[in-house]
Amino acid sequence: MGPPLVSTSAELSIETEERELSPDLAYDLGLNEAEETLITRWASKIANESGPLDERRYVVRPHVKLMLNERGAVKYHRFSCSGYAIEAFRAANINLCDTESLPLISVDLLRPSYPLIDEILSRPKLRKHYGVEDDPPWPVLMPAYLFYGAEHRSQQKPGSFCVPHSPPGNFVSYPAADQGS
Numbered sequence: 001m002g003p004p005l006v007s008t009s010a011e012l013s014i015e016t017e018e019r020e021l022s023p024d025l026a027y028d029l030g031l032n033e034a035e036e037t038l039i040t041r042w043a044s045k046i047a048n049e050s051g052p053l054d055e056r057r058y059v060v061r062p063h064v065k066l067m068l069n070e071r072g073a074v075k076y077h078r079f080s081c082s083g084y085a086i087e088a089f090r091a092a093n094i095n096l097c098d099t100e101s102l103p104l105i106s107v108d109l110l111r112p113s114y115p116l117i118d119e120i121l122s123r124p125k126l127r128k129h130y131g132v133e134d135d136p137p138w139p140v141l142m143p144a145y146l147f148y149g150a151e152h153r154s155q156q157k158p159g160s161f162c163v164p165h166s167p168p169g170n171f172v173s174y175p176a177a178d179q180g181s
Helices: 033-047 081-091 117-121 124-130 143-154
Strands: 064-068 074-079
Touching (some): 064 081, 074 081, 081 143, 117 124
């Protein structure tokens, strides 16, 4: 996933008008057929929502933002890249990360995942649009949290309840690098 959010089925590399996106890391969660079906249905539902299909649908935080119509019904969702993935897994009852207690992340730690963060922060309208209008640090769902949550899930006994991963603030890359806290 990358702004604009583009879903792919089989290929691991996609081309957009501006660049080719290739994953730096992939992880096989070993989903069963029912989980795959639930995720596919969820992705189809999201793809068919009304609303923009470009970077206007992207948000840094919160990881998912509901956009409502004038009657208060959900018109469409906005996601961060990790937010799209975690909500897709949640559609299959797989909760990889406790998004209610995310650690605070500094701008310096965000730069590798959000290379345009400095431009966003320099423009008040963009700050508001992307959900970073207040001063850092922020609770941001980082991509590495999903991989740590997936690893945590893989260590559980089959059929057991998997407690969502609660990442410490210094685990913003996978594998963990010495990020400083």
